[in-house]
Amino acid sequence: MQNLTLTWQTSVGASAVLYGAAFTVRRLGGRRAEGEVRRRRAGTVADVLREAGTLLALFALWQVVGHLSVMGTGHALERAEWIHRTELDFGLPDEASWQRAVVGHPWLVQAANYYYATMHFGVMLVVLLWLFLRHRKRYAWVRTTVVATTAVCLLIQFVPVAPPRMLPGNGFVDLAAEYGQSVYGDGVAGVVADQLSAMPSVHVAWCVITAVAVIGVARGPWRWLVVVHPVVTVWVVVVTANHFWADGLVAVAILLTVYLVQYAVTGWRRSEGEAAPAVARPKEREHSSVEG
16 A cells, blocks of 8 residues: 555646546536526536536645655755754653654554544545535635644644654654555655655644534534544654654644634725715715605
């Protein structure tokens, strides 16, 4: 099981197919569908295909940026060394000790590798689909959050930072490679380009986005079970040595900033929309008096 995730080439191809299918369904649905209900259904299917294509395109862009971010392996390793050293200076738990706690349990290691490779994208896709089909009014907000947060993470990832697993001298082990579950292909001199985009962690950003979305939209006590996903994700990215604590903390800080900006923009639009009718009232009274 060498490759557990989509490559950027596969993601781009699948995205193009989905966009084409969305266009085709919308055109054919508009021509052949009889009745308003069928036209709406065709439109919904087309929208789902388009949004899925957008998500795949974003996923592909994330991977491509990883390939473009390599500016020097030595500096990437030095930055990772500095992050690890700074964390220890601040008294954060050593990620290497967390990894050592699971090394003797092969089934747990393999489960963690699978979770890292598949769940960040899989859970996000399921949550976005659920929002789109069942809570359309909330969907746009969450989608904007995903796009904006990922975009900021991508900009930062142009500065290469190595993941912990590339620091064996610090006590870390590449468990995915040892079990043949690495999502990264063969590289030059053992280094793959998209391995050097560890800071910040998009895995952590996405899992928090999905948890906040489910808790904010769903009803009932069962919705709180989604908190398990970010907790497990943080544990997984640490014990597999794919990210430092700092990678996740920076990702959450970016997400919180995106939330604040979204709330500010929403408030500005709301206040602007409320002010418009007040300005129009004098004109309406003037128009009414003329008619009278």
